[in-house]
Amino acid sequence: MTNVIGCIDGSAATNAVCDYSSWAAFQLDVPLVLVHVLDNNRFPTETNATGNIGLGTREQLLEELAELDAQRAKLALKQGNLMLEAAETRARQDGIKNVQLRQRHGELADTLHDMEEDIRLVVLGLHGEDTSENSQHIGSQLETVIRTMHRPILLTPSDYTAPASAMLAFDGSATTRKGVEMIAKSPLFKGMPVHVVMVDADTSDNWEKLKWAEKQLTDNGHEAHIALKAGEVEPTLHEYQSEHNIDIMVMGAYGHSRIRQFLVGSTTSNMLQASKTPLLILR
Structure with a gap:
């Protein structure tokens, strides 16, 4: 790698x-x-136009069609x-x-x-x-x-802004815990404040998971922020990102948790379509 x-x-x-x-x-x-x-x-490397011509078509036309396709491929x-x-x-x-x-x-x-x-x-x-x-x-x-x-x-997105802050969509799963460890140690996020946001019930277990994430980040020199929010995953995450002017969102793709599930099917397009800032997908 x-x-x-x-x-x-x-x-x-x-x-x-x-x-x-x-x-x-x-x-x-x-x-x-x-x-x-x-x-x-x-732009095929080889062209076969035989299926595009009918009975009685001249051989010259077939050759011209093939030549045009070859020219398109070269261009x-x-x-x-x-x-x-x-x-x-x-x-x-x-x-x-x-x-x-x-x-x-x-x-x-x-x-x-x-x-x-x-x-x-x-x-x-x-x-x-x-x-x-x-x-x-x-x-x-x-x-x-x-x-x-x-x-x-x-x-x-189509416009570049140098990332200066990051946010991880967190659910306490193995994928997102790995994401915390990656962000904490990766040179990609060196010196950045990092927000860890969970969209779930306000329970002591969830706060414990968030405090674990906070410790991983602070132990590696990051300014860490944690938040536990209620609501629908996609709008809640984007609302938090907008409120705190966060440059890049990080999340795991696929699985069964609420956060990873919404990256499947039509919600994939909804989430990515709504993103106006970079989105880092962890696999």
Whole structure:
């Protein structure tokens, strides 16, 4: 787990993905790998147009269709290279010296899975090339990546702001306890005040869990804040984040607790769609 992977796709979030990737690589002191994946469904490496022609169609038309598809694929490849080069320039201007570029054909999730052993953190835009912040959908491949990857994933909005504070959505589960330990020790959050927020009943057991989290953070030099709130998970977390002007939210994905459950199905889109700040997903 040695690299930060920044996934560039030409969407409105591309510059922010590059800047957040640079920030993470700088904080973690690891190389930055910028990746662009050409979707084989849109830009196949080989074209077969035989199913697109009818009886009596001239052979010349078939050849012209294949040539057009080949030209589109070449242009997409060239455009991807230009995007990667621009992103590299931006990253170097941000002070990152070790920047690598990779362009692949295939599916984004498959590409990241193949690279997983060398990944410390993946950075993706919340809204992909085929979506926008005003749409009702997150990036088309995002949920697949979240479900298949076993590395932390930083999801970014379209504008970059250097994170100066963090908040963990906490439920006392093994995943979120691991999240507390990771935040406490990770260079990614060095020097940041950290808020640990639980949305659950006001019980002594829950306060005990929160005080454990507080101790882990303070023992590692963080300014720690804990809160126990009642209400629906998504709006309660976002309301707390807004009230305290917190830059980045951290949470575990999937499982059976109230916090992790709401990342499944339609609520996934609701939560990510509502996020105007970076969201770090722990797996």
